[in-house]
Amino acid sequence: xxxxxxxxxxxxxxxxxxxxxxxxxxxxxxxxxxxxxxxxxxxxxxxxxxx
Amino acid sequence: xxxxxxxxxxxxxxxxxxxxxxxxxxxxxxxxxxxxxxxxxxxxxxxxxxxxxxxxxxxxxxxxxxxxxxxxxxxxxxxxxxxxxxxxxxxxxxxxxxxxxxxxxxxxxxxxxxxxxxxxxxxxxxxxxxxxxxxxxxxxxxxxxxxxxxxxxxxxxxxxxxxxxxxxxxxxxxxxxxxxxxxxxxxxxxxxxxxxxxxxxxxxxxxxxxxxxxxxxxxxxxxxxxxxxxxxxxxxxxxxxxxxxxxxx
Numbered sequence: 001x002x003x004x005x006x007x008x009x010x011x012x013x014x015x016x017x018x019x020x021x022x023x024x025x026x027x028x029x030x031x032x033x034x035x036x037x038x039x040x041x042x043x044x045x046x047x048x049x050x051x
Numbered sequence: 052x053x054x055x056x057x058x059x060x061x062x063x064x065x066x067x068x069x070x071x072x073x074x075x076x077x078x079x080x081x082x083x084x085x086x087x088x089x090x091x092x093x094x095x096x097x098x099x100x101x102x103x104x105x106x107x108x109x110x111x112x113x114x115x116x117x118x119x120x121x122x123x124x125x126x127x128x129x130x131x132x133x134x135x136x137x138x139x140x141x142x143x144x145x146x147x148x149x150x151x152x153x154x155x156x157x158x159x160x161x162x163x164x165x166x167x168x169x170x171x172x173x174x175x176x177x178x179x180x181x182x183x184x185x186x187x188x189x190x191x192x193x194x195x196x197x198x199x200x201x202x203x204x205x206x207x208x209x210x211x212x213x214x215x216x217x218x219x220x221x222x223x224x225x226x227x228x229x230x231x232x233x234x235x236x237x238x239x240x241x242x243x244x245x246x247x248x249x250x251x252x253x254x255x256x257x258x259x260x261x262x263x264x265x266x267x268x269x270x271x272x273x274x275x276x277x278x279x280x281x282x283x284x285x286x287x288x289x290x291x292x293x294x295x296x297x298x299x300x
Contacts, residue, residue, distance in 0.1 A: 009109070010100060010107075012105060012106045012171055015167045016110055019113050020113060022160065022163050026160055030152070034273055034277045041281075041287065042283060048287050
């Protein structure tokens with residue numbers, strides 16, 4: 001099986017890779033969003049503690 | 052065994068749980084990543100094409116784990132909601148709040164991957180059959196919880212009101228699960244059940260279970276990360292939170 005065949009997925013490439021890439025994108029967005037939220041919360045809590 | 056010396060109730064306080072959550076996150080995240088690699092390898096490369104569906108069936112390795120997690124996370128939210136209502140514990144309510152976005156995310160993934168699978172398998176992206184409609188209602192329950200919690204300024208009142216919403220909505224989970232039995236659905240019946248032998252090849256089943264385990268580890272990691280943010284947001288004025296935020300970076 002060539003790399004081209006792997007990408008083509010027997011003609012179902014759009015559906016198969018669409019599902020996998022949507023999932024990957026959703027997980028990446030969630031991880032970055034949660035990390036940013038925790039960073040903001042840490043900064044706000046530190047400012048609150050030093051006041 | 053010296054388990055009697057460990058006071059597990061210590062961890063029901065947000066202040067004690069915060070550093071524990073921080074320590075656990077990297078381990079769960081690493082387990083998720085380490086399972087995803089063989090899961091994808093088995094699912095996309097090793098497993099043979101399906102006799103009827105060809106390569107299109109490979110969406111199953113995303114779809115089924117996401118759909119299972121979408122229901123499982125809701126059940127876990129219902130469990131914490133019940134504890135929050137019974138014992139008025141802050142951390143239980145924070146766990147519900149931390150789980151909801153990830154539950155919504157898995158529901159979204161289940162719906163999108165199912166839609167992309169439905170087109171080649173059934174010739175349509177969407178049908179209003181019982182399985183799909185009840186899964187869509189699950190997504191709206193997650194959104195409803197998040198909207199209700201955000202709409203009430205007093206967070207303790209928000210916890211109680213939204214815990215009731217979660218507990219009322221839990222009736223939808225068995226409806227999703229048994230919909231393919233109770234109604235004549237376009238969606239196929241269960242491929243894997245507790246009572247019967249799985250109707251799929253061993254390598255496919257293995258890949259699906261590994262991906263499910265990876266999804267579970269991911270959900271725990273991202274929930275623990277989010278609950279840390281929620282603890283700081285809600286208890287940030289307390290002195291300990293300021294110290295924690297700096298000390299456990």
